[in-house]
Amino acid sequence: MKKDGNIDYSGYSLPQLNEALSLINRNKYPLNHERLLGEIAARSKSRSSQPGPEQAIATTPDSVTPPSTDPTSALAHKPNSVPLITRAINILASFGLLAYGAYGVYINDLYLPAKKGPGVHLHDSAALVMFAALICACLNMMSVVLDHHDKRNNEHEYRAFAMGLKYLGWLLFAGSLLMHIPE
Numbered sequence: 001m002k003k004d005g006n007i008d009y010s011g012y013s014l015p016q017l018n019e020a021l022s023l024i025n026r027n028k029y030p031l032n033h034e035r036l037l038g039e040i041a042a043r044s045k046s047r048s049s050q051p052g053p054e055q056a057i058a059t060t061p062d063s064v065t066p067p068s069t070d071p072t073s074a075l076a077h078k079p080n081s082v083p084l085i086t087r088a089i090n091i092l093a094s095f096g097l098l099a100y101g102a103y104g105v106y107i108n109d110l111y112l113p114a115k116k117g118p119g120v121h122l123h124d125s126a127a128l129v130m131f132a133a134l135i136c137a138c139l140n141m142m143s144v145v146l147d148h149h150d151k152r153n154n155e156h157e158y159r160a161f162a163m164g165l166k167y168l169g170w171l172l173f174a175g176s177l178l179m180h181i182p183e
Helices: 016-025 030-046 052-058 084-106 124-147 154-182
Strands: 110-112 119-120
Touching: 016 030, 084 110, 084 124, 110 124, 119 124, 119 154, 124 154
Parallel strands: none
Antiparallel strands: 110 119
């Protein structure tokens, strides 16, 4: 923890300085408060359009205030942005996988092509388990699309959800192939 007077504000941008001024407890950290005012005053002289420290002092309370919700703030949350082509591919691939798996389960022959040699035809419970793995893959791809549209600060939850689905999907995939071996 920094002691009063030890913070160097020269590396901060003007918006960061103004936010720091709105958050600092000037009774607890008077030296930091004075240094902050000095840095703002020095930068405000070169920019006449920016509010001066006198205006900021009038609105600064004696205690710490909650963080700024201004979207231009340097500390504001910036939601994920997924390119349109990635979202479109994920949506189309999800629906394609879902349709292919549903059709394979419906006719009781879910075919998995192989790179070399003949593919694998799954039937009955092995086909259902593979279809569950395909559903996990679809949900994983759709979580990327949903995360793009969700502007809340919860990307870590989407990553955890996708990671869990990935492991579950691979487990179901392997289980389906192991169920197929005795046939």
